[in-house]
Amino acid sequence: VENRDASRIEALLGTLHPADIADLLEQISPLERSELLALWHGGIDGDVLSEIDESIREEVIEALPDNVVAEAVRELDTDDVVDILEDLDQEGQEKILSALENADRVAVEQALAYPEHSAGRLMQRETVTVPEFWSVGETSEYLRRADWLPDQFYHVILVDPRMRPVGYTTLGRMLSSPVEVLMRDITEDSFRTVKATDEEADVAYYFNQYHLISCPVVDENGRLVGVITIDDAMNVLDEEHEEDMLRLARVGDDSSIQDGPIATARQRLPWLAINLVTASLSAMVISQFDATIAQVVILAALMPIVASTGGIAGTQSLAVSVRGLATRDLTSSNARRVVRRELFAGMVNGVVLAAILFLAGTFIIGDYHLGLVLASAMLVNQVVAALGGVLVPLTLNRFGLDPALASATFVTTLTDVMGFFAFLGLATVILI
Amino acid sequence: VENRDASRIEALLGTLHPADIADLLEQISPLERSELLALWHGGIDGDVLSEIDESIREEVIEALPDNVVAEAVRELDTDDVVDILEDLDQEGQEKILSALENADRVAVEQALAYPEHSAGRLMQRETVTVPEFWSVGETSEYLRRADWLPDQFYHVILVDPRMRPVGYTTLGRMLSSPVEVLMRDITEDSFRTVKATDEEADVAYYFNQYHLISCPVVDENGRLVGVITIDDAMNVLDEEHEEDMLRLARVGDDSSIQDGPIATARQRLPWLAINLVTASLSAMVISQFDATIAQVVILAALMPIVASTGGIAGTQSLAVSVRGLATRDLTSSNARRVVRRELFAGMVNGVVLAAILFLAGTFIIGDYHLGLVLASAMLVNQVVAALGGVLVPLTLNRFGLDPALASATFVTTLTDVMGFFAFLGLATVILI
Structure with missing residues (x-):
């Protein structure tokens, strides 16, 4: 495939899912990888970067032109940017931080201020909240006007005037309720919050134990600072499993099939x-x-x-x-x-x-x-x-x-x- | 606690999450368990039964009066009933099947007809579908009138006139779109289907690889027969991990910490x-x-x-x-x-x-x-x-x-x- 034919590569790879492109980049040899990246970077968007295994992510980012990286990270939610930044060295971190818009950069820097492996690192800052006394109709109207909604959200979080979460409502429940019903009357029993300083392993346990789909994160004053979604929790659970298995076999737990x-x-x-x-x-x-x-x-x-x-x-x-x-x-x-x-x-x-x-x-x-x-x-x-x-x-x-x-x-x-x-x-x- | 004081037990356990009640039942000794169940079964609902570890589920079901079991299973989605039935002997299966309403019984029996560890066993039959040409407004209206919606759903599946799924829309996207927009114009890229006969391990891999939240299941003619949600996929992934770890350590993979x-x-x-x-x-x-x-x-x-x-x-x-x-x-x-x-x-x-x-x-x-x-x-x-x-x-x-x-x-x-x-x-x- 790699006979320097960029348009054929585009035709072949352009339709793949980001996760599959990331897998492909992981499985070819380092030499093929740098050749491929030099020829073709149209499809390397933020999703591919966040899918790619940490062990080769730094290599990929260095191989890409700065403007491609900048474009790629700008479209990601803050939790994904944090995830990418964690594993880079100082220089790589600055390259990416400077590519972000101001508001996003502040959010990412705040997340990095939380300890490693804490809920604060895992959460996305983009939350969907409404005052607890709103009705389904008011909430629907508000959501329809909002243009900044996160990629994935499953609940609307109800907050009191001091931004403390008091409950949440699934979108399914909202859609099946009459417009005049109050949001606080159709909240879910499964509602619980975690602290931003909680260990991510505990958060993953909560998701698994209580079948959560998303979980609001609060600061030490009980105020909402973000939300963790199940895909992040699933990732953590996967990593914990891997760690246990590799540690039992006496292998360093950051080992990967891509290591030299x-x-x-x-x-x-x-x-x-x-x-x-x-x-x-x-x-x-x-x-x-x-x-x-x-x-x-x-x-x-x-x-x-x-x-x-x-x-x-x-x-x-x-x-x-x-x-x-x-x-x-x-x-x-x-x-x-x-x-x-x-x-x-x-x-x-x-x-x-x-x-x-x-x-x-x-x-x-x-x-x-x-x-x-x-x-x-x-x-x-x-x-x-x-x-x-x-x-x-x-x-x-x-x-x-x-x-x-x-x-x-x-x-x-x-x-x-x-x-x-x-x-x-x-x-x-x-x-x- | 177990001084035969049923009302104190109710006060203590009544507020617990089903998963925590199930954990409690797992961790006490068999003798304490049968005493507890004899005294108190008000809180043993379907959710507790589906949370409880397979190794003691049969014991718990036998200890409960028939009408409590019947009541418990009737409120569950079909996939959870199938999950419970799989591990019971013939007699226990019939006891539960006879407690179900006719429609549910047929659905459960159909699911059990799929091979073990297949997507067909994992899926729930309750799906939320609309014709592909409907608008957001029509869909909202339809959902608001429906009273049979499943406990958890995250997507509305678009189907053609022959019930073949052609795409899906997240509820979040629906809520943030104007009512006149057509559903088919706001479908998600991540849409893919699995066959009912696919291995559950493959299904779990798809969820993990493509960050799916739910995934429609089709029969050999491509017609929609059910939907698998992420909590089921997470369970399968967890079991696969456990199996690998225990098999590597040369332990039978259906071993459990509750075994005698x-x-x-x-x-x-x-x-x-x-x-x-x-x-x-x-x-x-x-x-x-x-x-x-x-x-x-x-x-x-x-x-x-x-x-x-x-x-x-x-x-x-x-x-x-x-x-x-x-x-x-x-x-x-x-x-x-x-x-x-x-x-x-x-x-x-x-x-x-x-x-x-x-x-x-x-x-x-x-x-x-x-x-x-x-x-x-x-x-x-x-x-x-x-x-x-x-x-x-x-x-x-x-x-x-x-x-x-x-x-x-x-x-x-x-x-x-x-x-x-x-x-x-x-x-x-x-x-x-």
């Missing part, structure tokens, strides 16, 4: 290096038993079975607990019951696996003492794994830390060390 | 048993080298370092790849580049970790031959891990299998076997 090999290696190296240290712990435990291993060499072959099965049981228990904490299904009121359940489930699986190993040890290897050692070590390690998998994230959570972040390292170190220690320790006692 | 210990143990046992088999593979590899280990016992202590660091590198690469496939950022057009990136990143980290191990072997253990063995085995295993982490899910995906499901087992078996084999094999060649 060096960035990828650098994100992963710290966790690999930490594992060298924790694995050395296991090695030290094992080396305490070198006399035992020298006498019964087959122990060296069998010991990873106990350790690795423990590691998997720990990962299972951990994933369920981290997910439960994220969805707030695991709380202080049922933590005790969940821990008891894990203990019991660990015992059940420990007994089943121990029985299999005892039979295998007795009949395949032909040494029921060895079977006994395998079985007992497996039982101990399954219980430790199940408990560790839930207690480690609960403890991290209690201290205000992200339960997904370091849990996997703690839990697998625990199950490795305990697996080797129980197996070799019991072997020393029973076999030697 | 036996159910929990049973969900996890298959993967643990499979691991016994794959770990036996590693044991067999190790036992091939028992003569080597008998001569140099310290090898037994060091070999888990190589295997476990490889396991982590494999998990890292795997998590990023599975996530990329889920968000469709990893596609056939960039798969080759991503594999190359993983290869290169694996080599970089392999070299760094190998250097650390070589120094540690040479200066801490005091044997540079051993350092060399550790370093080379680590390098080999890091590269294998990085490649396995991306190639295994890509291959599963190509064969139409869920890349999250069995990947972790494949990859850790690969890194374990390769780690032990490379380390002990090199040791046999270099040290003996």
Whole structure:
């Protein structure tokens, strides 16, 4: 396609949805990307810029002429501009801020004054409000005359004279009501507000829990400063999920499929290096038993079975607990019951696996003492794994830390060390 | 609270949001739950039933008097009734179907005729449509007279005389337009339809990719049969995330924090048993080298370092790849580049970790031959891990299998076997 034929590119890409253009830009190689952008920037509007993955957005903005960028950001709602600005360096930020009209620039700068990951960064400033005593007819008339309405809005917010939101009405409800009905008589039960300083993760939880479509944002005096819509909340939820999953797998949570090999290696190296240290712990435990291993060499072959099965049981228990904490299904009121359940489930699986190993040890290897050692070590390690998998994230959570972040390292170190220690320790006692 | 004081319970719970009542029911113990339901069911309406986790919904429905259940389901939109019915047994389904009015029952039965996890199951039948040639004024008048409008609707769908959707208009756009404007002149670009037989995962992807709020559903003739709204799509997305995360951790994906210990143990046992088999593979590899280990016992202590660091590198690469496939950022057009990136990143980290191990072997253990063995085995295993982490899910995906499901087992078996084999094999060649 890229035979420098700008008009063919226009014909091919001009009809695509901004999200698809962004995906295309993400998936081609950096070289193809800069060639494409040099040839064609008619379709790179604000929507494409806000769809594009953060990891290559800076590159794209730099490749575009200033006037194209300026044109692109001017048509966006303030929350989308803030989203783009957050990830740029100083110079890029100024380039975009200077392209905005005065009123928009002030709004964006105010939003950037809120802490990162707060509701204030997420909200759009454009709100649709009417006094609470207006009727449906008055509101309809007002909306019909307004020419500054945001791209997407789903509710009309009712405010008191001091701009404090007191309720909201869905557009559907408004349209199906007689014109003389008062707006305050057809408000929705689901109405609730969030503070501009609230964490965006809490806001996303509210949207999910109460099926909100939009939610007014207030300042410390309860005055309306903006509104958050469900598409922003859905984004946050998506990012939180990704963060949990990548953190559990010990990958830096800002990693992306577009990163180059060096960035990828650098994100992963710290966790690999930490594992060298924790694995050395296991090695030290094992080396305490070198006399035992020298006498019964087959122990060296069998010991990873106990350790690795423990590691998997720990990962299972951990994933369920981290997910439960994220969805707030695991709380202080049922933590005790969940821990008891894990203990019991660990015992059940420990007994089943121990029985299999005892039979295998007795009949395949032909040494029921060895079977006994395998079985007992497996039982101990399954219980430790199940408990560790839930207690480690609960403890991290209690201290205000992200339960997904370091849990996997703690839990697998625990199950490795305990697996080797129980197996070799019991072997020393029973076999030697 | 539960001292059989029904009026106090009413006072406490009566004001809660249905989602919060459902959470409360989930978090108390089964005994408390049945006592609470026996004392108080005034607040258990349809919304509570549809909020409640599937794992205990059946229990709750059985605990309630038939007339309360009947009353509860009658007020729900059809998609919520379908959602509740899906997880019930035959008897529970009939109990609920018989409580519905005829028209609703037919609608629910038709929805259940669509395959599980299809758009047809997800949609609500209640749609708001007008002929494409109507004006804003005519539409407003029509909506004001209609008394059957769904709880939530965000668009008016324009249909041709054969009920095929041709566009849609947001309520916001409608409200801000003069009454004489034709509806078809203010339709949205984002308009697209899905087929009733489409996979719900694809539908959720559309909502996320194109920022849809609602999406009309058509039958094989292109005729409108329902509409899917963003809250349903958000739910599906949430479930897909959960499924990926739990499957990667080798937990059955219908597991829940409310499950009892036996159910929990049973969900996890298959993967643990499979691991016994794959770990036996590693044991067999190790036992091939028992003569080597008998001569140099310290090898037994060091070999888990190589295997476990490889396991982590494999998990890292795997998590990023599975996530990329889920968000469709990893596609056939960039798969080759991503594999190359993983290869290169694996080599970089392999070299760094190998250097650390070589120094540690040479200066801490005091044997540079051993350092060399550790370093080379680590390098080999890091590269294998990085490649396995991306190639295994890509291959599963190509064969139409869920890349999250069995990947972790494949990859850790690969890194374990390769780690032990490379380390002990090199040791046999270099040290003996």
